[in-house]
Amino acid sequence: MTDIIDDLAWRDLIAQSTDLGDLRALLAEGPVTLYCGFDPTAPSLHLGNLLQILVLRRFQLAGHKPIGLVGGATGLIGDPSGKSAERGLNSEETVAAWVERIHGQVSRLLEFHDGPNGAFMVSNLDWTGPMSAIEFLRDVGKHFPVNRMLARETVKSRLDTTGMSYTEFSYVLLQSMDFLELFRRYGCRLQTGGSDQWGNLTAGVELIRRVESGTAHALTTPLLTKADGTKFGKTAGGETYWLDPELTSPYAFYQFWFNADDRDVEKYLKVFSFRSREEIEDLVKQGAERPAARIPQRALAEEVTTLVHGADECASAIAASRALFGQGELRELDERTLRAALAEVPRAELAAGEPLPSVADLLASSGLCKSKSEARRAIAQGGAYVNNAKVESEDAVPSPDDLLHGRFLVLRRGKRNIGGVEVARG
Structure with missing residues (x-):
């Protein structure tokens, strides 16, 4: 089995660990179940989340069993980590829709099968939703000393500035309960995440120790x-x-x-x-x-x-x-790819049915040239192109037939400066 710890260390993917030596020994014994959580606070995951998914994928390729947890419950609250102000709360319907989209994104990047290292997905709403407030306070809340929670850096910084609601203050309890529940249900022994999650991860490790007398591990990656x-x-x-x-x-x-x-x-x-x-x-x-x-x-x-x-x-x-x-x-x-490409460069937008201006006008209005006179000089010097064809005349006007997909022109000044023209749909 691949030594995943050595690989992660070489890739500079280890920031903190509860006990790297013990974790290495545990991983060497055989397949270990691990998880990382992703809260649906937007309709999609982003590149920071991709890093965490790929960490799970690396563990899977090394023979271990990853769980992708989508925060159907925690997404209704919002993690205060790294936030300077209270999050806005999204509706249950919105969060549920985002859960489905994120589920699909994670599932495309891990291998799902029934083998010892087959990945699977869960939502923490499955065990949090049926739980009453009394059960939560008795079974989870009693294991969290308030003085220790107040000492957390995330809490201290917020209390000294914008303040923090009880809702966000309780987030660490919910995430810790996730780790405990996955430990009970699937024997999950490791949680991974970004370094800003260290306090949440270690709280889960401590909850498992207090409630089940079990041993679990936390591993974080550095901020990129x-x-x-x-x-x-x-x-x-x-x-x-x-x-x-x-x-x-x-x-x-x-x-x-x-x-x-x-x-x-x-x-x-x-x-x-x-x-x-x-x-x-x-x-x-x-x-x-x-x-x-x-x-x-x-x-x-x-x-x-x-x-x-x-x-x-x-x-x-x-x-x-x-x-x-x-x-x-x-x-x-x-058309979709061309439109996406031109969205990344300076471009001029024309109304539907509007006569096409001269190339010099388009070079100026797109921002490829500072002025029409500068655009005319670029054309005269042989450095202006429309749809990769060199523009020969300073007074040249594109034809409607030049419009790609009936809507687009690609402008180029010199070898590297790209711009575009988009005609609005009629």
């Missing part, structure tokens, strides 16, 4: 950061990269990885790729020798996009990326 100081998993405008293709297109998802900073790509390969140490070191070496070729970024983008969205969507994203820069046929791209 970017070399340029911006937050991992966010666009330049602060928008989140989601796993749902309707919220973040496979093209945008692919481009996130392809555009990874050279200083970050080795870290990303370790965390999100399933390539071996030797393969990753070779990719990083190739990247250092030929940085313009973006060899490690390309490998990373293809692997992770295929993992999350499938081979066909990855192929479409690659085809769109190549076609935008004149290395493929734009008319072969389907």
Whole structure:
């Protein structure tokens, strides 16, 4: 059986552990059941959640049995960890719908079967929902000293600033009860999560010890950061990269990885790729020798996009990326992929039925050129393209026949500056 602890350590995926030596010994004895929880606080999981799912996948590939827990109950409350203010509460109907969507996302990334390492999904609403308040207070609440809960960093920081409701104060009890319930039902001995979850994870370990006199473990991963100081998993405008293709297109998802900073790509390969140490070191070496070729970024983008969205969507994203820069046929791209690609670049929007302006006007209105005169100079110098065809005249006007799918034009200035035009539907 693969030594998963050594692999996680090399990939810099271990931040904290209750007892790494004991955990290593437990994992060496045979398949261990472990879990990670995902609260439905949005209609989709994001890249931070992907890291945690892939940790479960690594344990599964090493022969262990992962459980993906969806917080049908805890999602109704919201985890205060890392939050500076109280969350808004979502309706039961909304949370239930999000539970189903998240269930599907997790299930696509783990292998579900009846074998000793077959994954499965649960919702904590199954055991929390039927429980009365009195049962919860007697069976769970009595094991949590208030002074210890008040000493938690999350609680202290909130009490010193915006305050905290009893609802969020009680979140740690619910998550701890999840670990206890999975320990009882499935012999679950390990919970994983991000380093911001350390207090919640260890509270569950302590509850198992107090109630069942059992031994369990907690393991967290470090907070992932970017070399340029911006937050991992966010666009330049602060928008989140989601796993749902309707919220973040496979093209945008692919481009996130392809555009990874050279200083970050080795870290990303370790965390999100399933390539071996030797393969990753070779990719990083190739990247250092030929940085313009973006060899490690390309490998990373293809692997992770295929993992999350499938081979066909990855192929479409690659085809769109190549076609935008004149290395493929734009008319072969389907409308959804083309629209997603152009959503990532500066573009001009035209009303339905509006006559097409000149190329110079479009270059200026899209933002590829600062002014119409600058656009005319770019055309005169041979550096302007419409649908990858060089524009020969400063007064050129696109034809309606040039519109891809009857709606789009791809503009390019020079080799790398891409823009677009979108005509609204009539």
